[in-house]
Amino acid sequence: MKPSVILYESLPADLLSRLSEQYDVTEISGLNAETVAEHADAFRQAVGLLGSGGKVDQTLLDSMPALKACSTISVGYDLFDVDALSARNIALMHTPTVLTDTVADTIMALVLASARRVTELDRWVKAGKWTKNIGPEEFSIDVHHKTLGIVGMGRIGKAVAQRARFGFDMEILYTARSAHKDAEERFAATRCELDELLKKSDFVCIILPLTDQTRHMIGAGQLALMKSSAILINAGRGPVVDEQALTRALKEKTIYGAGLDVFEQEPIPARSELLTLPNVVTLPHVGSATHETRYAMKKDGVENLLAALSGHTDKNCVNASALKK
Ligand code: 8YV
Numbered sequence: 443m444k445p446s447v448i449l450y451e452s453l454p455a456d457l458l459s460r461l462s463e464q465y466d467v468t469e470i471s472g473l474n475a476e477t478v479a480e481h482a483d484a485f486r487q488a489v490g491l492l493g494s495g496g497k498v499d500q501t502l503l504d505s506m507p508a509l510k511a512c513s514t515i516s517v518g519y520d521l522f523d524v525d526a527l528s529a530r531n532i533a534l535m536h537t538p539t540v541l542t543d544t545v546a547d548t549i550m551a552l553v554l555a556s557a558r559r560v561t562e563l564d565r566w567v568k569a570g571k572w573t574k575n576i577g578p579e580e581f582s583i584d585v586h587h588k589t590l591g592i593v594g595m596g597r598i599g600k601a602v603a604q605r606a607r608f609g610f611d612m613e614i615l616y617t618a619r620s621a622h623k624d625a626e627e628r629f630a631a632t633r634c635e636l637d638e639l640l641k642k643s644d645f646v647c648i649i650l651p652l653t654d655q656t657r658h659m660i661g662a663g664q665l666a667l668m669k670s671s672a673i674l675i676n677a678g679r680g681p682v683v684d685e686q687a688l689t690r691a692l693k694e695k696t697i698y699g700a701g702l703d704v705f706e707q708e709p710i711p712a713r714s715e716l717l718t719l720p721n722v723v724t725l726p727h728v729g730s731a732t733h734e735t736r737y738a739m740k741k742d743g744v745e746n747l748l749a750a751l752s753g754h755t756d757k758n759c760v761n762a763s764a765l766k767k
Contacts, residue, residue, distance in 0.1 A: 450493030451515055457744045478505055492747050498522045511750035515743040517541060519760055520652040528764035533755045535746035540738040541730035546601030548729045552675045552701025553645055555723045558582045562720050585610055591643030592616040594650040595625055602647055603629040615639045640667040652679035662687040673699045677729050680705040692719050703729045
């Protein structure tokens with residue numbers, strides 16, 4: 443009999459059959475209390491867990507006594523209790539490399555759409571409002587040669603810096619705990635404190651993971667430092683930005699606009715005031731959601747799980763240093 447794994451995200455046929463060669467796969471529709479209760483036996487027996495979008499906490503781990511490895515089809519792993527996993531010597535794998543360029547493209551799309559009012563003017567044209575020559579009411583603001591501040595100079599931050607520097611001749615500022623010499627040399631990026639970045643940037647791109655330290659890191663005080671002509675982009679995790687404070691800043695036009703791929707609550711509630719504001723461009727958390735990249739992430743997810751279950755955690759493992767060999 444093959445050992446079993448739980449799969450809580452759909453896989454293309456070739457990847458599913460690759461996984462099924464070695465493991466008995468129980469596919470469930472999502473990771474939540476109902477599916478765990480419904481498949482309690484499978485959860486008890488599973489040595490592996492593969493998918494994205496469900497909470498993996500102590501309660502879930504208690505229902506999975508045989509678990510050896512989790513593989514999340516995402517770069518972010520804020521839904522995982524990493525300490526609880528490490529305490530049980532369970533490996534946590536993720537997909538940090540394959541989505542970099544696609545997420546950076548999405549961020550540039552948000553930069554351009556919010557500065558050049560692409561979605562707003564698209565709606566305007568489609569509503570039949572283009573009945574006269576356009577004037578200042580329809581004008582927007584430039585992107586090229588402006589200053590772009592990156593809060594979170596990781597892989598994605600660097601891919602954004604490359605696009606901004608070489609595609610749009612932008613000046614790059616960034617914040618980071620330690621200097622990124624490669625980014626300074628390649629993109630002439632300048633490291634500074636967050637307050638200075640907020641004051642000087644025309645575009646502030648938040649590309650941070652969600653942790654206790656980053657939650658609501660951008661609140662009313664930080665937004666107040668931004669120029670009234672500046673745009674905030676968030677493509678990391680929603681709760682890094684205080685959405686109420688952001689809504690107020692957008693309403694009162696103390697900043698020019700925002701481009702958001704992530705929200706404090708996802709899906710964002712339809713009643714959210716943010717959705718009524720013309721100066722915000724919203725996306726439904728699709729930073730990595732292209733056909734090519736989602737396939738590559740799923741492939742990495744499968745390979746990461748197979749590797750971890752055969753004792754190989756040298757690549758793409760979040761808690762490798764905490765695991766006992
Ligand atoms: C994921 C993301 O794809 O990778 C991440 O951390 O936010 C997205 O790219 C999403 O979590 C669903 O898989």
